[in-house]
Amino acid sequence: MAPERPMKTYFADFHIHVGRAKDRPVKIAAGNNLTLTNLLEHSQKVKGLDIVGVIDGVCDPVLAELDELVAAGELAELPEGGLLYRDRLLVIAGAEVxxxxxxxxxxxxxxxxxxxAAAHDFNAWLKTVQKNTSLSSQLARTSSFALSQETHERGGLLVIHHAFTPFKGILGAAVDRxxxxxxLGAIDALELGLSADTSMxxxxxxxxxxxxxxxxxAHGLDTIARExxxxxxxxxxxxxxxxxxxxQDGREIVENIGLHPVHGKYYQTRCRRCGEIAGDGRVCSCGTDRNVVTGVSDRIDALADFDEPQHPEWRPPYRHIVPLLDIPGVGPKAYRSLVDAFGSELALLREHVAKQDVQQVVGAALGERVFQTLQGHVSFAVGGAGTYGKVLV
Known part of the structure; x- marks a missing residue:
């Protein structure tokens, strides 16, 4: 009997938006340079990802571009599903609904x-429940039961997006359970989102x-793979x-990787108008309640069944990271030098990196700062109400 082939580890980011396709906007809040081709190239060559979810892949213009890439031989449909970009990057087409x-x-x-074929068929169904299937994240006038049924009947997977964010997060504001x-049986996975981690x-x-x-x-190239x-x-x-x-069968998430919750832009309850912490979560000291955004931390406190996290034995660890461009002193030139030297941004997480190797690329002082940040020796000014936390040196 032949020995079992050892499994491999890969980096995956399953939720990346497209800003523009076929000279038309797709995700209004995303950058115009976040085109499909730029997304695929940047994910593979700069970030070091092995799997990407193009979450606007079912939108009309993006779907048309995916078809064109297949016709050009840049994408190949795999027998077990998914698209392979230039023989290296697995691409999954999806929709945010x-x-x-x-x-x-x-x-x-x-x-x-x-x-x-499944993406096209789902797009045709969406046209019966959405006003504009050319744009991302549009309201579907249908039920959760119907969405689940239409997704799974086409062999798809249904995932809760950014579960705890105060805007469009299922537990952020929509419901308490x-x-x-x-x-619950309709859900294949839950995405934590910014300002939340496994312990929360x-x-x-x-x-x-x-x-x-x-x-x-991600709404821009730089933010791909930040989680x-x-x-x-x-x-x-x-x-x-x-x-x-x-x-199943030994397939597993080895670790979740992302921003420290306090680095995220929704961690603390704050007022969008004056930026102050809203003491009671309702009314700010400046006299407004309309601009107070409930933080993920306070929301989870309100929903929690346990004072401390109760992890299932199979739950993987969560590694907190700071994206290279968020480290003070790392500008475009230093970033490019680090990516060129180590192969990709995620390569700095894949293997042990010696401090002297980082310093050789960007100098002693900045190299020390980058190395210490990679080791998790960092603190933050807390984020909230749409403003990211600040990395402190």
């Missing part, structure tokens, strides 16, 4: 598809059985990703 919950507040869901919005999420009993994902929700996952698979394909989310 907005639904209104029972209290009238909306939440975002990710629908991922195994092939372009996921089951108040959607059948595992204080809530109902969501503990879910596989947690840490994805960038990602190191995963163990036999090979790259949509079928392997399905096994990953189900934690």
């Amino acid at each position: 907005e639904l209104k919950g029972p209290k009238g507040r909306a939440a975002h869901f990710g629908c991922w598809f195994p092939n372009l 996921v089951s108040d919005f959607i059948d 999420a595992d204080r809530i009993e109902q969501i503990q059985p879910f596989t947690y994902l840490s994805n960038s929700d 990602c996952n190191r995963v163990r698979l036999d090979h790259v394909s949509f079928a392997e990703v399905r096994r990953l989310l189900a934690r």
